[in-house]
Amino acid sequence: MDLPLVQKTLDQKIQESYKKYMANELTEQVAFGLAKIGAALRTAQWRAGEQSGLTPTQIGILTTLHRLGADRVQALAGQLGVTHATASDAVAALHGKGLVEKSPDPRDGRAVLVGLTESGRRAAQDSGAYPPELLTAVARLRPDDQAGLRRSLTGIIRSLQESGLIEPQRLCVTCRFFRPNAHPGSDKPHHCAFVDAAFGDASLRFDCGDHEEADDADKARQWTRFLEATSD
Ligand code: SF4
Known part of the structure; x- marks a missing residue:
């Protein structure tokens, strides 16, 4: 038996498994x-709820309505990642507290839109979209770490969206106006064709009001090209 050869094979196997x-x-x-951060956010939501008398789901509905405007219960459930029944119960409780109001959906008279009342708007502002502790933690990161995190989160959110765990978000990387790595080598490698401007990872959007979904083939091409780009 060729002992050096056996040793070499063993070394390779050890390296591969390492x-x-x-x-x-x-x-x-x-x-x-990420799971630790998720747990911390839930704790912060429960603490905020103890002060305001609202559950985390109710706070989530108020802040979502404040951010995106009136919407149907089904859409709210999707945004929060809860069942229709859970969102419906939370909306009913908020309606009872005078924080939301219902109106016919102009796109479909049989459907109902849920929107904020004036008190609901104030409650949403008081609740804040994000716990201050989280905002402080992110603000303490260096700008280039924040940009890198934004890029990484883009990939994670896109993947969770593809697996159906979260509702489609209005991400740059799924937008038909997104031109990833259109300016290779620049500190602003990407381009938004909607506003005709270059931008870097630090400006990638998660919830852009001008977003329009690209078709599947374009999204796949964009993602490959996005992975080729790096920026400051
Ligand atoms: S329109 Fe919005 S989502 Fe689309 S590429 Fe421009 S900034 Fe990104």
Whole structure:
């Protein structure tokens, strides 16, 4: 038996399994960190709810309506990632507190839109869209780390959207106006054809009001090109 050859094969196998272990370890640690942040957000929501007398779902509905305007219960459920029944119960409770009002949907007379009353608008502003502790934690990051995080979150949200865990969001990377890496080598490699302006990872949008969904083939092409780009 050729002992040096056996040793070399063994070394290769050990290295391969170590690399695999490290890749899994990295993925798990990132997922662990994200789960920790999710748990902290839930805690902050419950604490805010104790003060305002609202559940996290009710606060979520108020802040979503404040951000996006009046919408149907089904759409609110999708935005919050809860069932239609849960959103419906929360809307009914908010209606009872005088924080939301219902009106016929002009697009379909049989459907109902839920919107904020004046008190609901004030309650949404008081609740704040994000816990101040989270805003402080993000603000403490260096600008280039914030830009890198924004790029990474774009990929994670896009993937969760594709797997159906979250409702489609109005992301740059799924928009028909997005031109990723149109200016390679620049600190603003991407281009928005809607406003005809270059921008970098730090300006990638998660919820753009001008977003229009690209078709599937364009989205796949855009994503490949996006991965080729790096920016400051
Ligand atoms: S329109 Fe909005 S979502 Fe679309 S590329 Fe421009 S900034 Fe991004």
